Amino acid sequence: MKAASKLQRMCESGNFVVTGEIGPPKSCNGEIVRHHAKMLKGWCESFNLTDNQTAIVRLSSIAAGKILLEEGLEPNIQIVCRDRNRIAAQSDILGASALGMKNVLCLSGDHQKFGNHPTAKNVFDVDSIQLIQILDGMRKGYFANGEQMKDEPPQLFIGCAANPFADPFEFRVTRLEKKADAGADFCQTQCILDMERFERWMELVRARGLHKRIKILGGITPIKSVKAAKYMKKFVAGMMVSDDLIERLEKAEDVKAEGLQIAIEQIERLKKMEGIAGVHIMAIAWEEKVPEICQRAGLAPRPEV
Amino acid sequence: MIIAERKPIDEILGFLSKHQKVLVLGCGGCVTVCLAGGEKEVGILGSELAMARSKEGRPLEVVQKTIERQCDFEYLEGIRHIVKDVDAILSLACGIGIQTCAEAFPDKIVWPGVNTKFLGVNLNVGVWAERCQACGQCVLDKTGGICPVARCSKSIFNGPCGGSQNGKCEVDPDTDCAWALIHDRLARLGEVDSLREIMAIKDWSFSRDGGPRKLVREDLELESGK
Secondary structure (H helix, E strand, O other), X not given: XXXXXXXXXXXXXXXXXXXXXXXXOOOOOHHHHHHHHHHHOOOOOEEEEOOOHHHOOOOOHXXXXXXHHHOOOOEEXXXXXXXXXXXXXXXXXXXXXXXXXXXXXXXXOOOXXXXXXXXXXXXXXXXXXXXXHHHHHHHOOEOXXXXXXXXXXXXXXXXXXXXXXXXXXXXXXXXXXXXXXXXXXXXXXXXXXXXXXXXXHHHHHHHOOHHXXXXXXXXXXXXXXXXXXXXHHHHOOXXXXXXXXXXXXXXXXXXXXXXHHHHHHHHHHHHHOXXXXXXXXXXXXXXXXXXXXXXXXXXXXXXXX | OEEEEEOOHHHHHHXXXXXXXXXXXXXXXXXXXXXXXXXXXXXXXXXXXXXXXXXXXXXXXEEEEEEOOOOOHHHHHOOHHHHOOOOEEXXXXXXXXXXXXXXXXXXXXXXXXXXXXXXEEEEEOOEEEEEEOOOOOOOOOOOOOOOHHHHOOOOOOOOOOOOOEOOEEOOEEEEEOHHHHHHHHHHHOOOHHHHHOOOOOOOHHHOXXXXXXXXXXXXXXXXHOO
């Protein structure tokens, strides 16, 4: 048996977990991934590599993950159901595993309508919960068709997403429960821009004891501008931005500094919240601020596990 | 029923550019009900085509006919004498009717006059919505009579995904989130807990993914003695 991923060891250690995110470029320029990797090394346990996010063609998450491994960072490969059937998904998992990747995050995937190939055919052979089930089966040594693997199974630490800001609100907790039932080990939430709603969701999560079955990492996104906050509130489906947050940004002299300050305060709040195992920092197009956020939020240095 | 929409007139004129005499063939089935290719639409399109061509100085003789069902060889047999005298057929039936027509008349060019859209329902005057994708293995028993295959933009079985807000789908604010509908209906029926169970991965071999489908009912074959 190969050693568990650092992310898994951290989750199991009881330490407050920190994960980050790197979006691969719209080109074959691996140096861009390498640049971000060098900048972010050591600040998080593991880094998500998005899989053609918002349905825009980008350097593959597994290839980007390989670059991270070369740079000494631990990747968390995102895998969406939009572009792969069960054959391709399992093949990619075997490939990623052969390259030394152990963390996988299962997602439905943004609809291709939002991307740069809106005329594409989507796949959705399986959904994200079914994909978790398939991966859970794979690590136990069998394929989705029930066939036993003849060799060592891939060692996987399986992740999922949860969106407390989508509807129907209470069913969002049931959906997380289904993901835990399917075999997910950890969950990263949609970025929290409405802390009140998030707390209400966590209450329901705790009432069902789900935090004891799955490690929950709260999503943190520092906001750069009032315009961005308003846009997300109005136009991004499944996003909620509280009026308080917008007001604070509007009143701030230095909006960017305030955005960072809010993110740091959110992390402090999540640290104290029962059932929260850590944070997932998504500093979209603002990756260079991750070290500062981690430092000021008391997340550095990362413990050795 | 099958919902279709007539193709743009310019596209149709392009198909017919080299013909002098065509049969505009309507169908009395679904396309009559959804106002795309019944007797009335045949009449309107026939006049439009004739007018457009006479403007161009290249008159087109249009023969109009609407039969009971174009997806039935028996009804197509009845117009063989008309088909004989035209250069081509412009079929206003759904994709099934168009193909049956082409199969019945192998020596005749058959042009599609409509785009076949989906299997759906008429919601309001001029509004139709998709309801079924003929996936071959119905799951409506588990989803409160609302189909996630046809009505969820991602055809997922354990929804709603993270893009569902206020009961609407992220793909289009005018589209209901199928999983929100499923959830709410099952809640109303006191059955919402059934959604806690994970719906297993689907066997798509019953759908188009198993290759073109064919249904053979041996009981009926035997009965007919063929």
